[in-house]
Amino acid sequence: MEISATRSTSNTSRRERKNCFIGGILIKLISMFKIPFLNSPKKDSPKHNLIIGLGNPGDKYKDTYHNVGFKYIDYLLSKNGLSLKKYKTFEYVKTPDLILVKPTTYMNTSGLPIKEALKFFKIKPEKMLVVHDDSDIPFGEYKISFDRGDAGHNGIKSIINHLKTNTFNRLRIGIRKQKGKASDFVLKNMNPSDLKTLDKLFSEIEAIYSEGDTK
Numbered sequence: 001m002e003i004s005a006t007r008s009t010s011n012t013s014r015r016e017r018k019n020c021f022i023g024g025i026l027i028k029l030i031s032m033f034k035i036p037f038l039n040s041p042k043k044d045s046p047k048h049n050l051i052i053g054l055g056n057p058g059d060k061y062k063d064t065y066h067n068v069g070f071k072y073i074d075y076l077l078s079k080n081g082l083s084l085k086k087y088k089t090f091e092y093v094k095t096p097d098l099i100l101v102k103p104t105t106y107m108n109t110s111g112l113p114i115k116e117a118l119k120f121f122k123i124k125p126e127k128m129l130v131v132h133d134d135s136d137i138p139f140g141e142y143k144i145s146f147d148r149g150d151a152g153h154n155g156i157k158s159i160i161n162h163l164k165t166n167t168f169n170r171l172r173i174g175i176r177k178q179k180g181k182a183s184d185f186v187l188k189n190m191n192p193s194d195l196k197t198l199d200k201l202f203s204e205i206e207a208i209y210s211e212g213d214t215k
Contacts, residue, residue: 049097049098049099049127049129050099050101050117050118050121050123050127050128050129051072051073051076051098051099051100051101051128051129051131052069052100052101052102052103052114052117052128052129052130052131053069053070053071053072053073053074053100053101053102053130053131053132054069054070054103054107054110054130054131054132054133054155054156055067055068055069055070055071055102055103055107056070056106056107057103057104057105057106061187063189063190063195064186064187064188064189064190065133065139065175065185065186065187065188065190065194066107066133066175066186066187067133068131068132068133068173068175068198069130069131069132069133069155069173070102071195071198071202072131072171072173072202072205073100073101073102073131075198075199075202075203075206076098076100076202076206077093077100079206080095082095082100084100084102086104087120088113088116089103089104089105089112089113089116090102090103090104090113090114090116090117091104092117094121099121099123101113101114101117107154107155108154108155108158109158110155110156110158110159111158111159111160111161111162111163112158112162114128114130114159114162114163115162115163118163125163125165125167125168126146126167126168126169128168128169129168129169129170129171130156130159130168130169130170130171131170131171131173132153132155132156132170132171132172132173133153133172133173133174133175133186134151134153134172134173134174134175134176135175135176135182135185135186136151136174136176137172137173137174137175137176138174138176138177139174139175139176139177139194139197140174140197140201141174142171142172142173142174142201142205143171143172143174144169144170144171144172145169145170145172146167146168146169146170147166147167147168148166148170149166150166156170171205173198173201
């Protein structure tokens, strides 16, 4: 199951109208298809929402397209004045409503730290959201998916292999800006304009999630 959205790049008033339209549709679809992470928690559900961003550690990869999952976590940390602390193979911060996690391993071995994080926080896979890059989606767009295959993404493949399930939520951030193989550009650094676009996209995504959580 997937939900898609495109970020508007036109003038402010037009963008705001489009955001409201997209937000309304997403909330209705979320409710209709009952995506576990985005629904109001049931009585027996964990209190926290777990968001895990995928990427490669180190300054060398900090601003690469492959690291947009880490970038989303960084955005939430910065906006809320939070910082991460280390535990085994991942870093995390826990608030009354939210847990943010970054694996400290490389992208292709993301499965182990995520398995350890789920065990540590006692959360089931279907209650987590994994944020990662997707080279099949144009830059500036995203899709929300649940119960999908890895589609060739090695980080997701590692998670599925370790958890023995694909029943978890994914926020797939588009990074496709050119034709060709993903390996030709995923490890390239984003330019300042790209980074600004990501910040705006993250803000819009967060607004939609916030509205959805109040339904």
